[in-house]
Amino acid sequence: MNKHIQLSAEKVPGSIYDVLRRDLVAGRFAAGEKLAINALKEQYQVGLSPLREALNKLAAYGLLIQENQRGFRVPKLSREELDDIARMRTELEGMALERAIAHGDAVWEADLLAAAHRLKRADLTLDKVEEWERLHIQFHRTLVAPCGSVWLLRFIEQLHDQFDRYRRLGPKMPTVRQELDDQHHQLVELALKRDAVAARALMDDHIQKSYEVALARYHQHA
DSSP states (O other): OOOOOOOOOOOOGGGGGHHHHHHHHHSSSSOOOEOHHHHHHHHOOOOOHHHHHHHHHHHHTTTTEEEETTTEEEOOOHHHHHHHHHHHHHOOOOOHHHHHHHHHHHHHHHHHHHHHHHHHHHHOSOOOOOOOHHHHHHHHHHHHHHSSSSSHHHHHHHHHHHHHHHTTSOOOOOOHHHHHHHHHHHHHHHHHHOOOOHHHHHHHHHHHHHHHHHHHHHHHHH
């Protein structure tokens, strides 16, 4: 039986790494903003040691910039970076999807159907946005889980976080969201049919449409 590769963010004490990572991706800190250590300690009710450990890990991960003797800053946004992230997502996620379709077993099929069902039922009201985001990333993780490469999945996860810093800059766009949701369903159908060529082409289009949303939001904040 094929063993699926499961990835989750490595945690530091008190899960402050996970909380800060989520807040950085969600745009709760402005691009270019310098983070005040004392303010973070108060805001997250966490000690200095686990906080610094989390900040160092987030800097290594690419969601923060560590400045010599001056603390940490949120990376700025740029069109060049967004273009690069989208290109790499297209290449790596497409590769992972092809491999997953080739190696996924019946357990993967069941997991994929369940992940798609949970995402479809997710409530997108304002107080449920984070839940939808969690289920959305879980769907994409499940889709490529049996690709056979821990490093490939790790790079894809990192690219998703960087991409979402742009995508989540503005409010939801219902028309585009419906189109992207329909593509989630189509991706599942193609994966279950083991049609890797059509699935990769659809994944390319899916990322391109998400990129257009992210680009529009970047221009609004540039």
